[in-house]
Amino acid sequence: MRYPFSEIEPKWQKYWEETKVFKTDLNKTDNKLYCLVMFIYPSGAKLHCGHWYNYGPTDSWARYKKLKGYNVFEPMGYDAFGLPAENYAIKTGIHPYDSTMQNIKDIREQLKKMGGMYDWDAELMTCAPEYYKWNQWIFLQLFKKGLAYRKNAPVNWCPKDQTVLANEQVLADGTCERCGTTVVQKNLTQWFLKITDYVEELLSGLDKINWPEKTKLMQRNWIGKSVGAEIVFSVEGSDEKIKVFTTRPDTVFGVTYVVLAPEHPLVDKLTNTENKNKVEAYLDSIKSLTEIERTSTVKEKTGVPIGANAINPANGKEIPIWIADYALLTYGTGCVMAVPGQDERDWEFATKFNLPIIRTVEPPKDFQGEAYLGDGPAISSDFLNGLNVVDAKKKIIGWLEENNHGTKKINYRLRDWLISRQRYWGTPIPIIHCPRCGEVPVDEKDLPVELPYKVEFKSEGASPLLSNEEFINVKCPKCGGEGKREADTMDTFMDSSWYYLRYLDPKFDAAAFNQKLADEWTPVDMYVGGAEHATMHLLYARFIHKFLRDIKLVNSDEPFSTLLHQGTITNNGAKMSKSKGNVVNPDDFTSEFGADVFRLYLMFMGPYELGGDWSDKGIAGTDRFVQRSYDFFVRYKDILKKASPKETYDIDSLSNEEKSVYKKINQTIKKYDEEINNFRFNTAIASLMELLNELKYLKNCSDEICAYTLKRFAVMLEPVAPHLGEECWNLLGNENSLMEQPVWFKVDPKGLLEDSVNIAVQINGKLRATLELPMNSEQETVKKSVFAEDKILKHTQDKQIVKEIFVKNKIYNIVVK
Ligand SMILES: [Zn+2]
Numbered sequence: 001m002r003y004p005f006s007e008i009e010p011k012w013q014k015y016w017e018e019t020k021v022f023k024t025d026l027n028k029t030d031n032k033l034y035c036l037v038m039f040i041y042p043s044g045a046k047l048h049c050g051h052w053y054n055y056g057p058t059d060s061w062a063r064y065k066k067l068k069g070y071n072v073f074e075p076m077g078y079d080a081f082g083l084p085a086e087n088y089a090i091k092t093g094i095h096p097y098d099s100t101m102q103n104i105k106d107i108r109e110q111l112k113k114m115g116g117m118y119d120w121d122a123e124l125m126t127c128a129p130e131y132y133k134w135n136q137w138i139f140l141q142l143f144k145k146g147l148a149y150r151k152n153a154p155v156n157w158c159p160k161d162q163t164v165l166a167n168e169q170v171l172a173d174g175t176c177e178r179c180g181t182t183v184v185q186k187n188l189t190q191w192f193l194k195i196t197d198y199v200e201e202l203l204s205g206l207d208k209i210n211w212p213e214k215t216k217l218m219q220r221n222w223i224g225k226s227v228g229a230e231i232v233f234s235v236e237g238s239d240e241k242i243k244v245f246t247t248r249p250d251t252v253f254g255v256t257y258v259v260l261a262p263e264h265p266l267v268d269k270l271t272n273t274e275n276k277n278k279v280e281a282y283l284d285s286i287k288s289l290t291e292i293e294r295t296s297t298v299k300e301k302t303g304v305p306i307g308a309n310a311i312n313p314a315n316g317k318e319i320p321i322w323i324a325d326y327a328l329l330t331y332g333t334g335c336v337m338a339v340p341g342q343d344e345r346d347w348e349f350a351t352k353f354n355l356p357i358i359r360t361v362e363p364p365k366d367f368q369g370e371a372y373l374g375d376g377p378a379i380s381s382d383f384l385n386g387l388n389v390v391d392a393k394k395k396i397i398g399w400l401e402e403n404n405h406g407t408k409k410i411n412y413r414l415r416d417w418l419i420s421r422q423r424y425w426g427t428p429i430p431i432i433h434c435p436r437c438g439e440v441p442v443d444e445k446d447l448p449v450e451l452p453y454k455v456e457f458k459s460e461g462a463s464p465l466l467s468n469e470e471f472i473n474v475k476c477p478k479c480g481g482e483g484k485r486e487a488d489t490m491d492t493f494m495d496s497s498w499y500y501l502r503y504l505d506p507k508f509d510a511a512a513f514n515q516k517l518a519d520e521w522t523p524v525d526m527y528v529g530g531a532e533h534a535t536m537h538l539l540y541a542r543f544i545h546k547f548l549r550d551i552k553l554v555n556s557d558e559p560f561s562t563l564l565h566q567g568t569i570t571n572n573g574a575k576m577s578k579s580k581g582n583v584v585n586p587d588d589f590t591s592e593f594g595a596d597v598f599r600l601y602l603m604f605m606g607p608y609e610l611g612g613d614w615s616d617k618g619i620a621g622t623d624r625f626v627q628r629s630y631d632f633f634v635r636y637k638d639i640l641k642k643a644s645p646k647e648t649y650d651i652d653s654l655s656n657e658e659k660s661v662y663k664k665i666n667q668t669i670k671k672y673d674e675e676i677n678n679f680r681f682n683t684a685i686a687s688l689m690e691l692l693n694e695l696k697y698l699k700n701c702s703d704e705i706c707a708y709t710l711k712r713f714a715v716m717l718e719p720v721a722p723h724l725g726e727e728c729w730n731l732l733g734n735e736n737s738l739m740e741q742p743v744w745f746k747v748d749p750k751g752l753l754e755d756s757v758n759i760a761v762q763i764n765g766k767l768r769a770t771l772e773l774p775m776n777s778e779q780e781t782v783k784k785s786v787f788a789e790d791k792i793l794k795h796t797q798d799k800q801i802v803k804e805i806f807v808k809n810k811i812y813n814i815v816v817k
């Protein structure tokens, strides 16, 4: 009989929902386990393969943990604000609220059909006022502590999305991570969160969490800590000083020119009349370039001299001052000391503009390149000569400090988090601008500042909220005069930086989250989601968590103790994309094979953290496995009503076939347990497939052994094929649902043993030892054991071995002379 998934799947979904079996009692904290997937971005109405691959396997892991006796909390919600809904509104006229609500409704239904064990009472959506009210509240706490501030700064602007982007949202090629448009630079007054105050802890905390090394490295690189020195260069004929940050103060004798960021305030002061026009023309030419373009290693270097000289403090030499776009006002001090001998970018620049190059570190003899970045003895460096890089750094920093030419300094690449967005579909920033009082925070009791429904979306770069007069014009809370609301909304990464706390009690209205539950249930034990979030969401959430700890709202240092990234599913080796027309639509396959087969196949395809390649044939194979498994349970329907198996059996009392089945099922439990516990679903499922082949011997086994085996098989099916597992458990004659009364079977260690045989070891025809070894051991294995025996060595040492004869499972004969 074909497995009737279209009856069985809805049947169990209904049962789970009606019995509320997935509602977690959060007051019970024994064996608690918070298992979380990154919540869903409801920009479309359908779950795609990527969603399935994130949610299905993680849910299987959570189910496995539930069977093992954990009190598992697995919530699901919606990261519901964001650009796609707003862009869709501009295109179609459908309001973001309406389209988002419809999408959420559709997605919820799909998630239920997937069979996830989500606690639907814990569902949340970030676009609900009762959620974003607390976004605003957290913003106000940051503001109170001086960690939210407004400043005019050059920012990344996406001309297509008509909004600013955080540095984290601009890709390495200078394009918008959302739409691929080349990002331009614009000066705007924006809100920033001072993530840089937490920079050292964001670094050191990485050592305490169980995250993929690759992800930790990405965060470390993004934070970009470098230890070096700030060196002061005086300017010839001026009292101005140029401060530069360098990680290589040891190369100071090789500085042959100084570069200022073109926007540096000193440029105007120091440029001589002769160079004024050239400098202005240059400033004009680089205006629209982004930081990423400016610092690109492939871009040709440009710059102009300003007609002034600096003095190298190490040797008193005059060196020219240039401006060049590769120097950024936002990095270090906005000034660079150029050491072409030890820096590739400087080498390229010096070569192009004919500036002197002095090597101050001696490259190895066979060195063929240009700038030499490696270690070696210092040369042309006076009192540093002969020292290696580390020692030279130490010595020069001491010298600089003694002579008031500089100090030791640490620098970071990480910038403050820019959160203003000139868009509608987000959390309004709870600030009122008053001409008399300045930036006035909205009173906490007046939260939420509700997002108005009525606005003009096509706003050409201005915030759409400006189009709603009623929203914008308000009284100043401080002086009562006319004020205007902040019209920008928050980056949606703010919404996702604390949602895991809100899940624990999403209707809680006394505070942002239920603190008692948060203390007991966070950090999240297992967090699963895409690696693309490494330097955005995963960094922001760590920052906000630490801030919440500092204002005494959480009692832990990190939000997610273990993190895992799922891999990607490709189609014929290619990334799935609408433009390539190779997208696998889950609905096509779930309607043909059922949700369990689809989930199973995704998990079987390859190692979870690497992903796999889709094949229509492959899913048919998984379907056969499900059919054959189901057949066994139908054949042995109600066997538990006839036979009550024991917990363990004495192996010697079993027939050969029973023994073989008994061993196989115990070996499978052990293997499956180890594999699935480590998210190795593919090998866990493979072990079930192997088991299935062994079940052909069931027909020669007693009812008790059949029942013993199939009970265990059903339990192992449950996590990876939830509906099928429940159904099979039921078919055996169990009245309860596995999820209601979780069961996990212990392995019988005796069942793991291979059969053994006694092998007689003879030397020159005399029996010298008997060894117990696994049945069917090969000669190599037996030989090792033989020659590890003292009794044997006694008779073979100092003798010549003439011959060794091995008879499998019987005898090992040695002839010595
Ligand atoms: Zn864009």
Ligand SMILES: [Zn+2]
Binding pocket: 434, 435, 436, 437, 438, 476, 477, 478, 479, 480, 481, 483
């Ligand atoms: Zn005022």
